Amino acid sequence: PGASTSAIVIPGLLAAAAALAGAAVGVAVQQMTVSTGQRFQERLRVLMLGKLTRLPSSAVGSVPGGAMLSRITNDTAQAQSFVSSVLPQSFGLVVRLGVLVGVMWTRSYVITLTVLGLALLLVLPTEKVSRRLNAATDRMLEAMSDFSGTVVERVGVTGHLFSRTAADIASDQRRAERTAAEVSRSYTRMITVNSIFSSSLSLIGALGTVVILVVGGYYVIEGRMTVGALAALAALAPQLYEPLLGASGMRTGLATSWAALSRVHEFLESDEEWYEQPRVPADILIGGALIVRDVDYRVPSQTGEATLLHSVNLTARSGEIVAVVGPSGSGKSTLLSLIAGANRPTGGRITFGGISPADTGTATWNGIVQLCPQDAFFRSGTLLENFELVRPGISEARVEELCERVGLDLSQLGERSGTSTMLGEHGMRISGGERARLAIARMLALDPCVLLFDEPTAALDVEATAQVSAVLRERLAGAGITTLLVSHDIAEVLSLASHMIVMGEGRIVEEGEPARVLASPSSVFAARLAGLNIVSGHALARSGLVGVRVGEGELWAADLSGSDSGSVGVVDVSPGDADDSAASGENARGGRVALTFPPEAVVLSREEAHASPRSVLPGTVAGIDVDGSLVSVRVALAEDAVVTARVTASAWADLGLGVGDSLWVSVKATQVRAIPVAVGS
Numbered sequence: 001p002g003a004s005t006s007a008i009v010i011p012g013l014l015a016a017a018a019a020l021a022g023a024a025v026g027v028a029v030q031q032m033t034v035s036t037g038q039r040f041q042e043r044l045r046v047l048m049l050g051k052l053t054r055l056p057s058s059a060v061g062s063v064p065g066g067a068m069l070s071r072i073t074n075d076t077a078q079a080q081s082f083v084s085s086v087l088p089q090s091f092g093l094v095v096r097l098g099v100l101v102g103v104m105w106t107r108s109y110v111i112t113l114t115v116l117g118l119a120l121l122l123v124l125p126t127e128k129v130s131r132r133l134n135a136a137t138d139r140m141l142e143a144m145s146d147f148s149g150t151v152v153e154r155v156g157v158t159g160h161l162f163s164r165t166a167a168d169i170a171s172d173q174r175r176a177e178r179t180a181a182e183v184s185r186s187y188t189r190m191i192t193v194n195s196i197f198s199s200s201l202s203l204i205g206a207l208g209t210v211v212i213l214v215v216g217g218y219y220v221i222e223g224r225m226t227v228g229a230l231a232a233l234a235a236l237a238p239q240l241y242e243p244l245l246g247a248s249g250m251r252t253g254l255a256t257s258w259a260a261l262s263r264v265h266e267f268l269e270s271d272e273e274w275y276e277q278p279r280v281p282a283d284i285l286i287g288g289a290l291i292v293r294d295v296d297y298r299v300p301s302q303t304g305e306a307t308l309l310h311s312v313n314l315t316a317r318s319g320e321i322v323a324v325v326g327p328s329g330s331g332k333s334t335l336l337s338l339i340a341g342a343n344r345p346t347g348g349r350i351t352f353g354g355i356s357p358a359d360t361g362t363a364t365w366n367g368i369v370q371l372c373p374q375d376a377f378f379r380s381g382t383l384l385e386n387f388e389l390v391r392p393g394i395s396e397a398r399v400e401e402l403c404e405r406v407g408l409d410l411s412q413l414g415e416r417s418g419t420s421t422m423l424g425e426h427g428m429r430i431s432g433g434e435r436a437r438l439a440i441a442r443m444l445a446l447d448p449c450v451l452l453f454d455e456p457t458a459a460l461d462v463e464a465t466a467q468v469s470a471v472l473r474e475r476l477a478g479a480g481i482t483t484l485l486v487s488h489d490i491a492e493v494l495s496l497a498s499h500m501i502v503m504g505e506g507r508i509v510e511e512g513e514p515a516r517v518l519a520s521p522s523s524v525f526a527a528r529l530a531g532l533n534i535v536s537g538h539a540l541a542r543s544g545l546v547g548v549r550v551g552e553g554e555l556w557a558a559d560l561s562g563s564d565s566g567s568v569g570v571v572d573v574s575p576g577d578a579d580d581s582a583a584s585g586e587n588a589r590g591g592r593v594a595l596t597f598p599p600e601a602v603v604l605s606r607e608e609a610h611a612s613p614r615s616v617l618p619g620t621v622a623g624i625d626v627d628g629s630l631v632s633v634r635v636a637l638a639e640d641a642v643v644t645a646r647v648t649a650s651a652w653a654d655l656g657l658g659v660g661d662s663l664w665v666s667v668k669a670t671q672v673r674a675i676p677v678a679v680g681s
Contacts, residue, residue, distance in 0.1 A: 021099045041080035048072045048267060054274035057342040058299050074144045075267075078137070078260030132193050137259040140186035147179040209234065273344035277361035287318040288353020290339070290450050290482045295348035297331075297338060297506075308334050309506045312348070316450075316499070319480040321473075323493040323514060326503030327525050332486045333374075335503070336452045339484065340371035352450055352482075370448040374455050376439030378427035383410070383438070384419040386427075391445045402441040407467040408434065433460045437468060450482045457492060469495055490518070490529055502526045524675055527596040533643040536594040536677050546674050548595055551638035553617040557595050557672035592677040601671040602645035604633065604655060609666045616666045619643075621659050624652075635665055 049072065052060070212234055219225035297309040309331050316322045324332050337343045339350055341357050349356060357365040378386050387399050396419045403410055414421040414430045427435045440456055456472070457465040472483070473496055487493050493500060493514050501511040502523050509523040518530040527534055535555055537548030547556035603609070609616050622642055623634040631652040633645045643665065657663055 021095075041076055044076045044079060044264065045072055048076065048264070051268050051270075051272065054272040055270065056273040056344060057337055059270070074141060074148070075260045075263045078141065078257055079264050082257035082261055133190060134259050136186060136190035136193055140183065140190055141260065141263065143179065143182040143186045147183050150176050150179050275357050275360070275362045275365070277363055278359065287480055288449070289318060290314075290316040290352050290484075291350070292335075292339065293349050293351075295335075295338060295345045295350060297334060297343065298346045307506060309338070309345075312506075312508055314501055314508065314511075316482045316484060318482055320499060321483045321485060321497045323497035323500040324484055324486045324503060325488065325493065325500060325525070325529060326509075330503040330525075331506040332503055333454055334506075336371055336454055336484060336486060339450070340369050340452055341365045342371070367446065368448055369450040369452065370443050370446050371452040372439050372443050372454065372456055374458065376427075376435060376442075378423045378435065378438070380425045381423065382417075382419065383413070383421045383423060386423060386438075387419075387442055387445060390442060394445060398445065399441075402444055403438070405444070406437040406441045406471050407464060408437045408441060433464050436460055437464065440468065440472075448481070450484075452484050454486045455488065456485070457487075457489065465489070465492070472496060488529075494518075520673070521596065522675060524594050524596075524677065527594070527673075527675065532596040532598055533602070534594050534596050535637070535641050535643065536592060539591055539593040539674075545669060546593060546595075547615070548593060550617055550641050553615070553637075555595055555615045555617065555667065555672065556669045557674045558669040594675045594677050595672050596675060597667055597672045599632065599644045599646035601667050602635075602643060603666045604635070604645050604647060604652075605664045605666065606655060606657070608664050614666050614668050615672075616664060619663060619665050621657055621661050621663060624659060635663070637665065 052072070213230075216225060216230040216234070220227055220230055292312055292314045295309055295312045296307065298305045298307045300306075312331075312335060314322070324335065326332050334343075338345050341362055352368055360368065379389065384394075384396060384399055387394050399419050400410060410418045410421070413434060414423070421430075423429055427438070430438070436456060436458070437460070440453075443451065453472075457468050460468060469492055472485075485493075485496060497514050499511065500514040500517050501508050502517065502521075502525055503509065504523055504525060510517060510521070510526060517526055521527040521530055521532070524534060524536075535548060535550055537550070540547040540549065540554060540556075542556070545556045545558060547554050608618075617637050619635040619637045621633060622636040625632040625634075626649065629649050631647055631649050633647065633652065634642055635645060636642050645665065655663070
């Protein structure tokens with residue numbers, strides 16, 4: 001009674017003004033989210049895709065595809081919340097809190113201070129909760145990464161084919177269920193922590209309103225506060241606690257977005273192997289030589305570092321075709337990836353015409369050197385679109401010409417639509433042989449100075465192989481293009497290459513003109529490539545001879561080196577190995593050695609022959625192959641030693657033997673060559 005109307009109207013208007021200010025701030029926050037959040041995520045994804053291009057191939061190959069996909073999609077979406085939610089909310093909270101506290105202070109500073117003191121209870125537990133949320137978010141992101149990998153495996157054509165035709169469907173399904181369940185569990189864990197904390201904060205906010213009513217009611221009874229002021233404070237309290245609750249939630253939101261930002265930052269700051277374009281373009285010497293000098297290459301491993309290449313040196317002149325051969329894992333493809341610039345050598349230098357990738361920049365080096373890998377990549381589009389990926393604006397006539405040069409008839413390709421033929425994902429709508437020839441044609445469209453082929457004809461039939469080999473020989477040699485050719489096809493090597501290097505355990509173990517290397521190989525792999533028999537074991541030394549034990553007998557090679565001290569060929573049987581027994585004609589053991597000899601050097605007989613110096617060993621016929629007037633007989637000398645003898649059909653008929661029969665094998669020591677097993681084996 002006796003209170004003026006203004007005592008009620010003014011507090012009401014102030015409360016309404018505070019509500020309108022809060023609404024305006026909310027609209028502004030939404031506008032900031034739309035205008036900045038999406039642009040931030042778009043830019044972040046572009047940066048991560050660019051970073052992915054700059055990473056070395058070895059780093060990309062060591063990470064599951066799903067993990068990379070998750071970094072670019074899931075992590076960027078979580079990181080975007082920092083810009084679209086955390087920053088705008090921070091701005092809005094500060095403005096709203098300032099307005100509300102100012103209005104409440106004009107009504108009662110005592111109650112305002114009491115409410116703010118109670119609000120401290122909202123802030124204290126946020127640090128511990130945010131740490132838990134951070135850990136839960138990390139687990140969720142890792143689980144989503146694993147699940148993305150499971151999806152990527154099945155979306156790819158080869159992965160889908162494997163899942164349908166080869167994988168155990170039940171166990172494969174269980175694996176998918178486990179990864180999906182882990183995503184669900186980690187997400188539920190994160191939401192549970194957040195919801196419990198939010199509910200607790202809401203409870204504290206409700207208690208704050210009760211405090212206002214109790215304290216304010218007492219002031220009204222005492223006459224120290226009007227009813228209008230109490231009503232205004234009661235109306236403003238929820239608006240005050242709402243931003244305070246938001247402030248606490250913002251701290252937890254910051255924890256979740258920070259986890260994603262940390263993963264994105266780690267990815268963007270990872271080591272890259274990319275050379276920027278120099279301000280002054282390097283002069284590229286057309287017709288220069290490709291030189292590899294003292295190149296080493298090491299990669300991280302579970303035990304520290306693994307050395308894949310050791311001090312590799314090679315020179316390929318302009319127009320020269322150099323064949324690179326060696327057993328699987330010897331470093332052939334690794335060497336090509338370093339020359340192509342996909343990976344950077346740990347030590348040494350790679351140059352063409354005296355310039356290196358650091359001189360030209362990676363983009364320009366890609367125009368100088370081109371790599372055709374074993375499994376060439378094609379995007380799901382037309383044939384012409386795949387050529388335009390490497391040569392924008394290339395004409396259909398040029399594409400047709402290049403395809404014709406590699407023996408590819410576009411009128412018979414795929415759906416028979418010419419350059420408009422759809423290739424499908426990874427080119428799976430055309431055959432493997434057609435993909436191989438199309439990859440070669442696409443690479444020739446670039447007109448590079450150096451071409452690197454990693455088994456280009458492995459997927460071709462005999463006719464297509466001969467056709468492509470002829471195209472490569474005429475195109476490359478005639479154009480002065482330097483070429484490195486990785487191949488396991490000896491006929492291809494002999495017909496194309498003027499020089500051959502043999503790799504073993506990351507080293508070049510021998511090199512030279514192909515026919516000469518194969519005629520007198522000094523590595524086990526080259527001997528195998530030349531079709532020689534190979535028998536290995538611990539070296540036995542005898543005066544002038546080196547040998548190995550084979551079953552119950554011994555196989556010997558003459559000392560062709562002419563040196564003393566028990567050295568036979570390239571085998572080091574030192575006096576320490578042979579001690580004095582070598583001089584007395586007794587056998588002594590040394591390191592492991594391989595003895596090689598051609599099938600034509602093997603003599604077969606029913607009876608044991610007695611000749612010196614000749615090795616005579618018992619064996620059993622394990623197989624017979626007839627090729628016109630010649631017969632190749634496989635003879636088992638021991639469980640782990642099978643040799644081939646090549647004899648005339650008439651000589652084999654005179655022996656009158658068959659598979660499973662016993663016979664004697666003899667080989668002259670002068671026709672056997674010794675090779676250390678450790679080299680190129």
